[in-house]
Amino acid sequence: MNVLxxxxxxxxxxxxxxDSLWRWNHDPDVMRFMVEGYPQTPETVEKFLAERGRNAYGDTLFGVESRKDGKLIGLVGLQGAEPETGNAELTIYLGEKEYWGQGYATDAMRTACRYGFDKMRLHRIWLTVVVGNDAAHHVYQKVGFVDEGRLRQASRRDGQWRDVHIMGLLEGELR
Ligand SMILES: CC(C)(COP(=O)(O)OP(=O)(O)OC[C@H]1O[C@@H](n2cnc3c(N)ncnc32)[C@H](O)[C@@H]1OP(=O)(O)O)[C@@H](O)C(=O)NCCC(=O)NCCS
Known part of the structure; x- marks a missing residue:
């Protein structure tokens, strides 16, 4: 069932x-602050989607579609959920750049977190963001995530080691 x-x-x-996912994953603007992984063919991405797209409690992956025009603009996922701990890691990115700056990521974050707390009965959602990815950090703070720690030199970009924020959102804190 879709989540509105x-x-x-x-x-x-x-x-x-x-095809969309392959294009986003090869766009340097989109991947600027993310782990790029190795180059892949569209066929490898199809295989990934056939497996990951199945969705299960511990591994959900949603396409983010704009309600205005029905276009797929990005991805959001909750991974590693366990009923015992009620914790899961959130990842998000919007691959269609012309949709940036219009509130889509903020709404996708709120919708995914609401799903995590209400439907999956999570207690805590956490994420990581590279220091310097100010737009993403701002969006996460805006919906209620707080900085919980800083992983030193946990990412490498443009030949430089970068620190990574770890952020968390508890049940009841979503704004
Ligand atoms: C980061 C990303 C998720 C933001 O998506 P978006 O749809 O543009 O976000 P929104 O429009 O909902 O909100 C953007 C907010 O960031 C602010 N912002 C934009 N650029 C900023 C910057 N350089 N510094 C600080 N804030 C910034 C905007 O003003 C807006 O805040 P406001 O609503 O309070 O005015 C999207 O650009 C993206 O996916 N980028 C590439 C991949 C990525 O970095 N993913 C996150 C990895 S952790």
């Missing part, structure tokens, strides 16, 4: 989304 936000709908990923 104000500006976005979260939906299962399809194998036919592979």
């Amino acid at each position: 936000g104000e500006l976005v709908v979260l939906r299962a990923m399809r194998v036919s989304d592979a």
Whole structure:
């Protein structure tokens, strides 16, 4: 079942989304603050979606669709959820750059976190963000995430080691 936000709908990923995902993963602007991984073919991405797209409690992956025009603009996922701990890690990115700066990530974050707390009965959602990714850090703070710590030189970008913030949001803190 799709998850409705104000500006976005979260939906299962399809194998036919592979071309978009491949394009985003090879766009340096999109990947600037993210772990790039190794170059992949569209066929490898299709295989990934056939497996990861299945969705289960410990591993959800949603496509973020704009409600205005039904276009797939990014991804949000909750990984590593366990009923015993009620913790899961959130990852998000919007690959369609012309949709940046219009509130889509803020709404996708709120919608995914609401799903995590209400449907998955999580207690804590956490994420990491590279120091210097100010737009993402701002969005996470805006929806209620707080800085919990700083991982020293945990990321490498443009030949430089960078620290990484670890942020957390507890049940009841979503704004
Ligand atoms: C970061 C990202 C998720 C933001 O998505 P978005 O849809 O543009 O975000 P929103 O429009 O909801 O909100 C952007 C907010 O950041 C602010 N912002 C933009 N650039 C900023 C900057 N350089 N410094 C601080 N704040 C900034 C905007 O003013 C806005 O805040 P406001 O609503 O309080 O005015 C998106 O650009 C993206 O996916 N980027 C590439 C991948 C990435 O970095 N993902 C996160 C990895 S942890």
